Amino acid sequence: MKAASQISTAKVTLSLEGSRLLLSGELQIEAVGDVDRAAVMKMAQGITEINIEALTRMDTAGAWLLVDIQKSVAAHAAEVAIRGASEAQEQLIETIRQNMPPDEKPLRETKTPIDRLEDYGQMVVRGTKTAIELTSFLGQVIATIGGILIHPRRLRLTSMVHHCQEIGINAIPIVFLMSFLIGVVLAFQGSAQLRQFGAEVFVVDLIAISILRELGILLTAIIVAGRSGSAFTAAIGSMKMREEIDAMRTLGLEPVTILVVPRVLALILMLPALGFIANLSGLLGGALMSWIELGVSPAVFQSRLVSNTDVWHFSVGMIKAPFFALIIGIIGCYEGMKVGGDAESLGRLTSTSVVLSIFMVIVVDALFSIFFAILGV
Amino acid sequence: MEDTxxxxxxxxxxxxxxxxxxxxHDGLDLDVRRGEIIGVVGGSGTGKSVLLRAIVGLLKPNAGHIEVFGQSVRDTPEEEYRQLRRRWGVMFQDGALFSSLTxxxxxxxxxxxxxxxxxxLRKTLAGIKVRMVGLPENAMTKFPSELSGGMRKRAGFARAIALDPEIVFLDEPTAGLDPIGAAAFDILIKQLQAALGLTVFFVTHDLDSLHANCDRVAVLADKKVLAVGTMQEMLEVEHPWVREYFHGPRARAAIESSRPKGAA
Known part of the structure; x- marks a missing residue:
């Protein structure tokens, strides 16, 4: 098949005249996109001159097309001259020529199975590293707390009280409401099932045990992880980003003492308190719903609660609280310390911090379940 | 005046x-000629960047009229404004690159x-722009967070000229660069201005950069453009701030260093 002798689009016309390629019209980026470049290359084989005298406009994309034609023709045959360029166009063409892509095609990155295996390996190594670092950070914080026990004056009391307010007092409404609603839901769902057996009154045991033992403290921990854990990461992370942490170190201030310990201690103090509030409001919601739905009067609810629910159920829940607090605090602060110089890592690590601390809280909760089952409480 | x-x-x-x-700004007037490099200077807080933002339509002025290519920036319909916007490129202070893209x-x-x-085609053309601003080949696939400040600015410049605009707006192109990097950026602006026939509107504090690049300088003070003209003309302006700016020790050093090329 013989190559065409003229190719035109809305903006530009390329035509062959002997061994000269003539261009006219406007050779700008859209036109370069519209033109069938493969056909142009085919048509241009064997030319010795590209004439652009009739071009009214040309941008970098246009200049690139010219240089590309020139290169591809010159690769097979004789040199090709570009004629008829104005001084500005010539300068542009020269600039483009200096910045043409390297000839060898960059290797396309494909992943072999070995690469994928390596990725997995690296993931495992990274995970292990994080676990080790987290443990060492935990050790550092505990050592600092130990130091504070020996020298209580090192404790930043003002900062700790401030964080108690932030973490504890300000979270009371949300924790109260959430737990109250969970109590309501449990009573409602429980009564629907238990009524089938005529065992409505056992709804009290259901609510008391599930709230006191598991739900009250677990849901509180999850809310606190979302609320305060993320705030720790964001606050410490942005300080890290603005080099405040480095500034502290140069001034002889220990960031763990100043930033981490008050937060972690405040959390350890406040999470049990919040869990206690959650327990109360959960029972309150459950009692209210039992009364409305089943006609279990508050007095009956109370007497059944006292006589049938072992105090250990409450203790089991409360024992877990400080451990959850430690997990949330350590992970929140650790991820904050890992933030680099860019805002993107701050966002990424804040969400990692929340996800990881909620996950760890649930894992530890499961371990506690096994532990208490073995102990038989 | 000779210009029409x-x-x-x-x-x-x-x-x-x-x-x-x-x-x-209170009743500010400014004209930019086609093909020139104009530098806008002024003390901190005199609204240099605000002026730039108002011209490109990022900020709605309280009063006044702004025309680019003879068309009003504010009153044109959306479709025409899109067309208009294509004809200029903006480089923000720290490049303002999209952090999730290479x-x-x-x-x-x-x-x-x-x-x-x-x-x-798009890849090839983008590659040419990246090379034109003097970034190395391996920078192409890097993310902005992996680049130094100077490289980010260059990449921001490459994005600003991606569509071959007629005007580029540069916000403090040399701020935060070391003297070598700043000088290289000055040369880059000049080179690309010549190669692409750009009109360059740039906001700066950098006296060396003004000397190296500008055809004209506009001084912002007292909420207006106080004076517009070449560097030499600026030296004759009597306003105290302008005098201090262009006759201060740093300015003199910059003028001294550019004299061997400029004069004689």
Whole structure:
């Protein structure tokens, strides 16, 4: 098949005249996109001159097309001259020529199975590293707390009280409401099932045990992880980003003492308190719903609660609280310390911090379940 | 005056901008000629960047009229404004690159949004722009967070010129660069201005950069453009701030260093 002798689009016309390629019209980026470049290359084989005298406009994309034609023709045959360029166009063409892509095609990155295996390996190594670092950070914080026990004056009391307010007092409404609603839901769902057996009154045991033992403290921990854990990461992370942490170190201030310990201690103090509030409001919601739905009067609810629910159920829940607090605090602060110089890592690590601390809280909760089952409480 | 209205690619008339009760510009006038490099200087807080933002339409002035290519920036319909916007590029202070995209993808972004090009062509053209601003080949696939400040600025410049604009707006192109990097950036601006026939509007504090680049300088003070002219003309302005700016020790050093090339 013989190559065409003229190719035109809305903006530009390329035509062959002997061994000269003539261009006219406007050779700008859209036109370069519209033109069938493969056909142009085919048509241009064997030319010795590209004439652009009739071009009214040309941008970098246009200049690139010219240089590309020139290169591809010159690769097979004789040199090709570009004629008829104005001084500005010539300068542009020269600039483009200096910045043409390297000839060898960059290797396309494909992943072999070995690469994928390596990725997995690296993931495992990274995970292990994080676990080790987290443990060492935990050790550092505990050592600092130990130091504070020996020298209580090192404790930043003002900062700790401030964080108690932030973490504890300000979270009371949300924790109260959430737990109250969970109590309501449990009573409602429980009564629907238990009524089938005529065992409505056992709804009290259901609510008391599930709230006191598991739900009250677990849901509180999850809310606190979302609320305060993320705030720790964001606050410490942005300080890290603005080099405040480095500034502290140069001034002889220990960031763990100043930033981490008050937060972690405040959390350890406040999470049990919040869990206690959650327990109360959960029972309150459950009692209210039992009364409305089943006609279990508050007095009956109370007497059944006292006589049938072992105090250990409450203790089991409360024992877990400080451990959850430690997990949330350590992970929140650790991820904050890992933030680099860019805002993107701050966002990424804040969400990692929340996800990881909620996950760890649930894992530890499961371990506690096994532990208490073995102990038989 | 010898220049006619046709030569004025940007025309600002009676610009007033306020933030709350704080007036930044009060009746500011400025003309930019086609093909020139104009530097806008002024003390901190005199509204240099605000002026730039008002011209490109990021900020709505409280009063006044701004024309670019003879069209009003504010009163044109959306479709025409899109067309207008294609004819200029903006480089923000720290490059303002999209952090989730690589350098090359950043340069491709305006092409992808504005034009229908096939992938290969777009990649090739973006690659040329990245090379034109003097970034090394391996920078193409890097993310902005992996680049130094100077490289980010260059990449921001590459994105600003991705669609071959007629005007580029540069916000403090040399701020935060070391003297070598700043000088290299000055040369880059000059080179690309010549190669692409750009009109360059740049906001700066850098006296060396003014000397190296500018055809004209506009001084912002007292909420207006106090003086416009060449560097030499600036030296004769009597206003105290302008005197201090262009006759201060740093200015003198910059003038001294540029004299061997400029004079004689």
């Amino acid at each position: 209205d046709d030569d004025h690619i940007i025309r600002v008339r009676g610009l007033v901008t306020r933030f709350g009760t704080h007036t930044v 350098v090359r993808q950043n340069v491709e972004a305006p092409m992808r949004e504005q034009l229908k090009l096939d992938d290969d």
